[in-house]
Amino acid sequence: MTRVDVLVVGAGVIGLATAFHVKQQCPSCSIALVDKHPGPGHGDTGRSAAAFRAFFYSRTNMALAATSIAFYRSIQERENFDLGMKFIGYLFLLSEEKYGALEPVLQELRRRGLGYRVIDAGELEERLGLRTRVRGDEEAELMGLEDIEVGILAENAGIMRPERLVEYYHTRIREMGVETIYNTRVERLIVEPEEPLGLAYEPLPWQRARVAGAVTQHGEIRADVTIIAAGAESPMLLDPIGVDVHAKPKKRQVFVLRANTPGLQRLLHAEGFNPYGVMPFILLPKGVYVRPAPEENAFWVGASDHLGRPFAWEPDPQPEEPYYTYGVYPILRSYLPAFNGARPAAAWAGFYDISIDGQPVVFSEPGLVVAAGTSGSGIMKADAVGRIAAALALGKKKAVLYGGEEIDADILGTKSRRIEDEKLVI
């Protein structure tokens, strides 16, 4: 049996950021970080498209993303630790109707000082080879595709390398003395009465119960605070002790398309959007995205669908070829004809850990902190989520985000949630 002050379950970006901030704020705390995989970042963190944007309407959403991105930027620029961050921009392609509906939201963002550029259809056609007029095309009509009126290019946005962010936090926590324990599955959490009486069936309903650590496949680890940062698998540890994370796993897939034609080369290296001479991260209608991967001379393509696919977790999720062929590709080539005939050279699948409002879920119970529900934006918000989880673990009411902004530590709780609606929904 091992004893620590703080046990973190999950060495994804959330568990790593949390361990980092707990240790920074409490250097004398003994901390163990445990994961079933042989190393850090082997869960959904390693399967991420790793795009980021500080461009949200909800102030909480914005604070989480903007401060995390600023922190990562400081790592890359001041600490000279390359996270592969490229501020290539995030391009939302909007129909006339969608643009009309979003205009007040965009104006409000402008008023708050958020930089973006409105790009007209002509420029999009010229720079990206985008087909903005799809109406009248039989296939496009069938899919309900709309003509593109404008592109909104968010500037404080881009792509990064999640494995480098993992390496950063992992290196730092080890330097600070956090113990990392790999190849070790947590089987269950230990729940005990705060004052055990040695009675059968403890904790009894009238006793105050608390989480006292975890049973792993290699023995017990007891802790004053156990932090569950097990991503999409968090419910599997929390449901059995009656704690509801209010988030569910949904499969998401990424397909790699090589830039192996002159048309795709032109698209990948589209000029005029950023100083890198690379196309921005593009969000097409119907939730299809195209992320440039210039170092691989390729694109990563994926989609976020809503109704019809299960909330379900599986140990080794596989990409589905028909999902690409019938779901993603027809939209892709309708708007970007350069992709005509493009077949995936590689693909992978992982899970979004989807909460009710698409925001992370961070809360505490006696002896327990939960940091999950990152809903497909956990890379871009990990540092702030880690700071909030660390504040809860250390019994603080406020978390200090990078740059000094204070935020209530219970703001992302399931019962104490106080988050504005995200109105920038494309």
Ligand SMILES: Cc1cc2nc3c(=O)[nH]c(=O)nc-3n(C[C@H](O)[C@H](O)[C@H](O)COP(=O)(O)OP(=O)(O)OC[C@H]3O[C@@H](n4cnc5c(N)ncnc54)[C@H](O)[C@@H]3O)c2cc1C
């Ligand atoms: C296809 C895809 C694209 C994405 N694109 C983006 C994007 O563009 N931008 C963005 O910001 N985010 C994106 N995300 C989301 C982002 O990757 C996640 O939000 C983030 O990685 C979640 O981190 P995590 O630490 O919560 O989970 P994980 O990285 O999954 O880490 C959880 C860890 O817990 C461990 N674990 C679980 N259960 C146990 C147990 N019982 N015992 C021991 N260990 C356990 C797992 O092994 C795992 O290592 C994407 C995700 C996917 C799948």
